[in-house]
Amino acid sequence: MNKKRSFLQSISAAPHMVWAVLFIVTPMLFVLYYAFTKEGGGFSFENFTNLFQAIYVSTFVRSLCYALIATVICLLLAYPLAYILAKLGEGRQSLMITLLMLPMWINFIIRxxxxxxxxxxxxxxxxxxxxxxxxxxxxxPYMILPIYTVLSKIDRRYLEASMDLGCTPLQTILKVVLPLSISGVISGITMVFVPSVSTFYISTALGGNKTTLIGDMIESRFLGSSGAINYYMGAMLSLILMILIFISMWVMNRFSDEKDGGVIV
Amino acid sequence: MKQISRIYTVLIFVLLYAPIAIMILFSFNAAESTTKFAGFSLDWYRQLFGDAEVWLAFKNTMVLALLSSVLATLIGTAAAIGLAKMKNRYLRSGVQTVTNIPMMNPDIVTGVSLLLLFAMVATIFGTGVDRLLGFWAILIAHITFNLPYVILSVAPKIAQLDRNLTEAALDLGCTPLSAFFKVELPGIMPGIISGFIMAFTLSIDDFVITYFLSGSEYSTLPVYIYGLTGKGTVTPDVYALSTLLCIGVLALLVCSNVMQRRMDAKQRKKTA
Incomplete structure (x- = not known):
């Protein structure tokens, strides 16, 4: 009796799988293909070697630096606030969190x-x-929220135990709260760093000629003035950006896994 | 200590809200400046309501959001059901990983990759890529980046389903299909609805991916606003449109919150 049903269920994922192959996997393969094709066609490492031109190197370095600085500033601003929010009473806590999330719903261009x-x-x-x-x-807000979530779940008894065992409040924060919140910090860092390093509108709107970021460069290779358009180089830049981000995410995840394991043991 | 933390909290919230407040202020500016306030006026809003292009962009945004979220919800819900029953563990985690790629990838890379797909199709058929861009390309893109969010919000509800209820329905004479529609679907409905709302808002909000696929003719509100802003210059009419958009999103949030609360209350009543 259940045969028909299980058949229906097993093919119900099929449309999605076809969709994913067509519009996620295939486009990714085309990025790879374009990145290793020279203008006019044919396999080539030309785009890769072009990466080492001063203009690309300096733009990559600039993007990484700006994104790192922004991430560090966010972390420094967010951690104390997340800590304060996590200690508030329940009603005020949810009000503050709503207030914090509201700007996140406003469009990025508008913000x-x-x-x-x-x-x-x-x-x-x-x-x-x-x-x-x-x-x-x-x-x-993308830094504050994950840190707040982790901090609000920390068992108060750990803090009491630490105080009972003679830690000063500062020591308690450094030795108990901070290690327990590391997974929130890591996901906050990822959520700020990834969009910052790949952003393309911020520097156009707010920056000058010397603040071009890698995102702006990719954009101009695809949609810029006709002289700047070069899909092949644009694909290579996107590929490198993607690899860069996956490496940093992988490193962060490993880091947080080890920490979590350490806490449990 | 308490005083310091209160001041600190206020400062951060001022940082978060001051730019928006200033934007709203200048949208009422009598002069065409966004740095010097010359008096209150509603001119910019009046102008907006008479602007056919704004209405077109608004209509495009809404049509796209509705279509892409409905389709993503259908495909995604079916996928979540299928994935839950999938026996092959490797296939399942493979599909999940691939689905999450647009969520992990920076938007610009997703936009570029889809643009390249259409560029490739255009070269195969010997037309310009611009002819393939616009509504359909953006619809495909929005469905693609909405899918992981729908699946992520439906999957946990499927895991929470009580198998005994389904079996009871079957024992009591339901066909498998009607058991699904009468027992399982209502059970996962909250997940489906929150996935749908998420998809709808993400679609309205998206700029980067839409921008890459909009071509020269088509635009949604965020793309339209982008087109109006020059390098480092912004006019009060852009601020007026932005203000309206913020109010719209706010209204949407309040509505969806109220709806969700009602549904939760209903469910609690049922289980109690």
Whole structure:
């Protein structure tokens, strides 16, 4: 009796699988294909060797630096706030979290545009500071939320035990709270770093000519002025960006796994 | 200590909300400046309502959001059901990994990869890529990046289903199909609805991927706003449109929250 049913169930994932092959796997393969094809056709490492031109190297380094700085600033700003929020009473906690999440629902373009006035009024438009401010402003909630989630789940008794055993409040934070919250910190770092390093509008809107990021460069290879368009180089840049991000995510995940294991033991 | 943490919290929230507040302020500016306030006026809003292009972009955004979220919910729910029953562990985790790629990948890479797909199809058929871009390309893209979110919100509800209820329905004479529609589907409905809402909002909100696939003719609201903003310059009409969009999203959030609460209450009543 259940045969027909299990047959229906087993093919119900089929449309999705076809979809995933057509629109996730195949496009990825085309990125690979275009990255190793030279303009006009034919396999080549030309795009790869072109990566070592000063303009690409400096842009990659700049993107990484800005994203790292923005991530560190976010972490420094977010951790204390997450800690404060986790200690609030339940009703106020959920109000604050709602307030924190609201800006996340506002479109990224709008949030970035809304900074243009402020940056002009404060007078640092077009500088690296304004680009990094753009990143921090856009992605700060993504750092606060995961840290807050982890912190609010920490068993109070650990903190009491640490105090009873003679730790000062500061020692308790450094030796108990911080290690227990590391998984939240890691996912916060990933959630800020990945969009920051790959962003393409922030520096166009807030930066000057010397703050071009890797995302802007990729965008101009595909949709820029006709002189800048080069799908093959654009594909190579995207490929490198993707690899870079997967490596950093892998490293972070390993780091957090080990820490978690350590805590359990 | 308490005082310090209160001040700190206020400062962070000021940082988060000040730009939005200033944006709303300048959307009412009487002059065409976004740095000097010259008096209150509704001119920019009046202009917006008369602008056919804005309405078109709004319509496009809504049609795309609705279609892509409905289709993603259908395909994704079916997929979650199929994946839960899948015997082959490796195939299942393989499918899940592939599905999550658009969620992990930076948006720009997803956009680029789909653009390259259409570019390739265009070369095969000997047309320009621009002819393939626009509505259909964006619809495909939105369904693709919505799928993992639908699956992620439906899958846990399937895992929570009580197998005994299904068996009882079968024993009491339901056909397998009607047992599914009468017992299992209502059980996973909250997951389906929250997946749908998630997909709908993500679709409205997406800029990067849509931008890469919109071609020269088609635009959604975020792409339209992008097109209006020059390098480091922004005009009050953009701020006015943005303000309206923020209010729209806020209304949507409130609605979905209220709906979810009602559904939860209903479920609790049923189980109690």
């Amino acid at each position: 970035t545009n809304s900074l243009i006035s402020i940056v002009h009024i404060l007078g640092f438009f077009g500088t690296p500071v304004s680009v990094i401010l753009g990143m921090v402003y856009n992605y700060l």
